[in-house]
Amino acid sequence: METYGLLSLLPTAVVVATAVATHRPIVALVTGVIVALLMLDPGNIMTPLADTALSVMMDETIGWIILVCGLFGSLIALLIRAGGASAFAEILAARANTRARALLSTWLLGLVIFIDDYLNALAVSASMKKLTDRFGISRQMLAYVADSTAAPACFLIPISTWAVYFSGILESSSIAGEGAGMSLYISAIPFMLYSWLALLLVPLVATSRIPLLGAMKKAEAQATDVQPLDRNEIELVPQSLGAAAVRPRYHALNFILPIVSLVAFSWYYDIDVLKGVIATLAITIPLLAFQRLIEWGDIFDTILEGFKTMIAPLAIVVAAFMFKAVNDSLGMPQYVIESVKPLMTAQWLPLVAFLSMSLISFATGSSWGVFAITIPIVIPLAEAVGCPLPLAIGALLSASAFGSHASFYGDATVLAAQGSGCTPMSHALTQLPYALIAAAVSSAGFVALGYMLA
Numbered sequence: 520m521e522t523y524g525l526l527s528l529l530p531t532a533v534v535v536a537t538a539v540a541t542h543r544p545i546v547a548l549v550t551g552v553i554v555a556l557l558m559l560d561p562g563n564i565m566t567p568l569a570d571t572a573l574s575v576m577m578d579e580t581i582g583w584i585i586l587v588c589g590l591f592g593s594l595i596a597l598l599i600r601a602g603g604a605s606a607f608a609e610i611l612a613a614r615a616n617t618r619a620r621a622l623l624s625t626w627l628l629g630l631v632i633f634i635d636d637y638l639n640a641l642a643v644s645a646s647m648k649k650l651t652d653r654f655g656i657s658r659q660m661l662a663y664v665a666d667s668t669a670a671p672a673c674f675l676i677p678i679s680t681w682a683v684y685f686s687g688i689l690e691s692s693s694i695a696g697e698g699a700g701m702s703l704y705i706s707a708i709p710f711m712l713y714s715w716l717a718l719l720l721v722p723l724v725a726t727s728r729i730p731l732l733g734a735m736k737k738a739e740a741q742a743t744d745v746q747p748l749d750r751n752e753i754e755l756v757p758q759s760l761g762a763a764a765v766r767p768r769y770h771a772l773n774f775i776l777p778i779v780s781l782v783a784f785s786w787y788y789d790i791d792v793l794k795g796v797i798a799t800l801a802i803t804i805p806l807l808a809f810q811r812l813i814e815w816g817d818i819f820d821t822i823l824e825g826f827k828t829m830i831a832p833l834a835i836v837v838a839a840f841m842f843k844a845v846n847d848s849l850g851m852p853q854y855v856i857e858s859v860k861p862l863m864t865a866q867w868l869p870l871v872a873f874l875s876m877s878l879i880s881f882a883t884g885s886s887w888g889v890f891a892i893t894i895p896i897v898i899p900l901a902e903a904v905g906c907p908l909p910l911a912i913g914a915l916l917s918a919s920a921f922g923s924h925a926s927f928y929g930d931a932t933v934l935a936a937q938g939s940g941c942t943p944m945s946h947a948l949t950q951l952p953y954a955l956i957a958a959a960v961s962s963a964g965f966v967a968l969g970y971m972l973a
Contacts, residue, residue, distance in 0.1 A: 523558060527851035530555040531882040534842065535927070544928035544943050545831075548838035548884075555845035575840045583793060585833055587637055588934065589826040590796045594777065595645045595938070596825025597803055601812040603773030610771050611650050618654040622664055622725035625651065629668025630718075633676040634782050635792045636669040636923065636931050642778060643668065644938030657742035659735060659949040662939035666950060667721045669931045670923035671714035674916055677705050683790045685916065694898050694908070703908065710913025712964045713873075714920045716957040724953060732952040738945065773812070777803045832933040835943065839884035839928050852879050856896055863897075865904040869914040869965035872897050876915055877958065880922020884929045907972050910965075917961055925954035 534551035538544050552571070556564050575581055599605075615624040625647040632639045644665035651661045673679040677686075686700035695703040723729040731739055777799050785795030800822075807813050813821065846852065859875045876893055893915060901911035923931045927947040936946035 523849045523851075524854055526558065527846070527849040527854050528882075529558070530842070530846065530849070531851065535882070538927045538944060539948075544933070544947075545835050545838050548835065548842045548928055552838070552841050552845050555842075555849055559845070559848055571841050571844050572837075575837060575844060578840065581837060581840060584637075584836060584930070587793050587796060588641075588829045588833055588836075590793075590800065591637060591641045592827075592829035593822040593825035594781070594796060594800055594803060595641060596821050596828070597800075597807060597813070597818065598774050598777060599645065600821050601773055601807045603771065603775075603777070605649055606771040607646055607774040611647075615650060618656060619726045621647075621650050621654050621656060622660070623722060625661065625664045626668055626721045626725065629665060630672055632778070632782065633672045633679055634785050634790065635680045636673045637934055638781065638785075638792060638796075639672065640665050640669040640931050640935040641938040642781075644935055644940075646774065646778075648938075648940060655742050657735075657738040657949075658939045658941040659738040659945055660742075662935045662941055662946040663735070663950040663953065664721055664725070665939060666924060666931055666935035666946070667717050667953075669935060670920050671717040674711050674714040674920050675708055675718070677701060677708065678786070678790070680790050680792060688894060689912075694894060703912070706909040707912035707916060710869075710910045710968065711916050711920065712913065712961040713917035713924075713957055716960050717920065717924055717954070720953055720957055729953075729956075733949070734945070735949040735952070738949050773807065773810070776806065829937065832930075832937045832943070835928050835933050836930050839930070843883045846883055851882075852893070855879055856893065860900070863900055863904065865906045866969040867966075868897075868901055868904060868906045869910050869969045870962055872901075872911060873914040873918050873921075873961065873965050876918030877921045880918055881926050884922070884926045906969070910968055910972055914965055917965075921954065921958055921961075925951060925958075 530551040533554050534547045537550050538547035541547065552568070553564065556567050556571075560567060611621075611624050615621040625643060628647065629639055629643045632642055644661055647661060647665075648658070651658075670681070673681040676682070682701065682704055686695075686704040688700075689695040689703050690697060690700035694700075720729065724731075730736075780802055781795050781799040783795075784798040785792045788794035788798075804818055808815055808818060855875050855878060859871050862871045872893075876897075879893075894912075897915060898908065898911060901908060923929050925947070926932055927944060932947055933943045936943040939946070
């Protein structure tokens, strides 16, 4: 495959610059796709643009993401409108009676809902919005806490969609024998430094042991001066639908039971979150209807409206997949890997793998794909130079976690922002300093581990 060398980084630079300048990630991604296509074939843009879009939309993963995220939106809209989320927030508010406790409660809820990062990012942010509003906490801070317990928690707890996927990749790439992928994955958990640090930073930020930095400081200052409904931010449930929260019969069980069912069904169906959310909707709809919290006709209107609220973030995810596809055509991942190969000695491989793969993951917004692309290259190299496999795998998975957490247009970033009620760019920019702190400390850790273990 033809590669474009250093020029392959040009579309990524354009995307990052456009995203920062316009605060519109979908505009930035489409611009990056067009720039890449111009590089590939200046005389013919429309045909490859249409082919790329069609190929992405036909991808089974994209279909899965659209259904999962759309149905999550429907479920959360039902729980909010029926008052279950409000009742759950009231219970937490009785104990979380300070700003720090409200944020720590959000963090703990994120640790409990560990089975999938999409479920985590949306459910935690949407359900805790009312509680954090009460203490004048910005939606950006809520999104940061939710996002920091989404992918990181799913990486560290080996009963999640991430663990199942990555252990499968280890087996399909012949890195682990049949049935041994999960044990190898578990052996790498202590070395997933970025996930550990991203999780541990949250309580330090929540309790002000780490101060507010950059754009987060401004967002928090603005949040204390305005009422929640005056923030001109995204709301998961449109005001036109009304709300059932004023009814005296609403109960926290109408939130807790569906969320517990979602985790239980997903586990029952072999960590299949799509089957889990369909089964959960099947019991949630009659649960709310028989209590007459929502009329039957309004239930389906709410389901459709909840699904529709996910169209904007899903559009960003689709554009990110298109951008990844054109980057692959330019040979950008291969160029980065080949450029850093000479630096991959046994001692330095963990750091170089983490930094280079973090760059690719951040640039493309792809956290799942990075691991699949790089493991057949980096792991044999680690074996050749004598770097322990769990350490090398931990470095790669740390890079994937960083990409999921920090990318301006990564799926978890977009969904955490949607659930919290802020724009993806405002969330990405406010959480970036904390992501970079975790990445910097992780880098130092990989250097130390490289010299200790290799």
